Amino acid sequence: MGRKKLEMKRIEENSARMVCFSKRRNGLIKKAKELSALCDVDVAAILFSKRGKLYEYCSADSMAQVLQEYQSRVESDKDGCDTEGLYSKNGDYLTYGELLKTVGSELKEPRVDQLSVADLGLMQKQLETAIMEIRSTKTKMMTDAQSSLREKEKMLEEEKKHLNEIVEDNNCAKKKKVVVDLNIATE
Numbered sequence: 687m688g689r690k691k692l693e694m695k696r697i698e699e700n701s702a703r704m705v706c707f708s709k710r711r712n713g714l715i716k717k718a719k720e721l722s723a724l725c726d727v728d729v730a731a732i733l734f735s736k737r738g739k740l741y742e743y744c745s746a747d748s749m750a751q752v753l754q755e756y757q758s759r760v761e762s763d764k765d766g767c768d769t770e771g772l773y774s775k776n777g778d779y780l781t782y783g784e785l786l787k788t789v790g791s792e793l794k795e796p797r798v799d800q801l802s803v804a805d806l807g808l809m810q811k812q813l814e815t816a817i818m819e820i821r822s823t824k825t826k827m828m829t830d831a832q833s834s835l836r837e838k839e840k841m842l843e844e845e846k847k848h849l850n851e852i853v854e855d856n857n858c859a860k861k862k863k864v865v866v867d868l869n870i871a872t873e
Contacts, residue, residue, distance in 0.1 A: 707735065715743045728752055 697703040711733055722729040722745035730752040733741040746752045 711741055715741070718743050719745070728755070
C-alpha cells in the first residue's frame with residue numbers, strides 16, 4: 687500500500703505540525719549525513735523550530751568553517767566571479783535548453799526581486815554567448831546547404847547537357863531518310 691500524497695500547505699493542527707517537523711528534521715539530517723559520507727562533501731544544515739530552538743548538523747570540523755566558506759562564495763558571486771553557473775551538472779557548458787530554462791526560472795515573479803545587477807549581467811552574458819554560438823552554427827549550416835545546392839545544380843546541369851545531346855542525336859537520326867527497298871525479287 688502506498689502513501690497518500692501530502693498537499694504542500696501549512697499543517698493547521700499544532701501537535702501534527704510539531705510531529706511532522708520532528709520527523710522531517712530527522713530525515714533531513716540523516717540525508718545530510720549520507721550525502722557527506724557517500725560523496726565526501728562538506729554539509730551543513732541549520733534549522734530553527736517555531737519556538738526558536740536551534741538544530742544543526744555539520745560534517746566538517748566546525749560549523750563556523752562551513753559558514754565562512756559559504757559567506758566567501760556568496761560575496762564572490764555578488765562580484766560577478768561565479769563561473770560555476772556557466773556549467774551544467776556534468777561539467778560541460780550549459781546547453782541552450784538548460785540555459786533558457788535557467789534564465790526562465792530565474793526571472794519568475796517571486797525571485798526577480800532577489801536578483802542582483804551582477805546576476806542579471808551574468809545571465810545577459812550567458813544569453814549573448816549562446817546567441818552568438820547559435821548564429822555561428824546557423825551560418826555554418828546555411829553555408830553548407832548552399833554549397834551542397836550548388837553542387838547539385840552543377841550535377842543537374844551536366845545531366846541536362848547529356849540528355850540534350852541524346853535528344854539531338856535522336857532528332858538527327860530521324861531526319862536521315864532511310865530508304866528500304868520493299869521489292870523483293872523472287873526467283
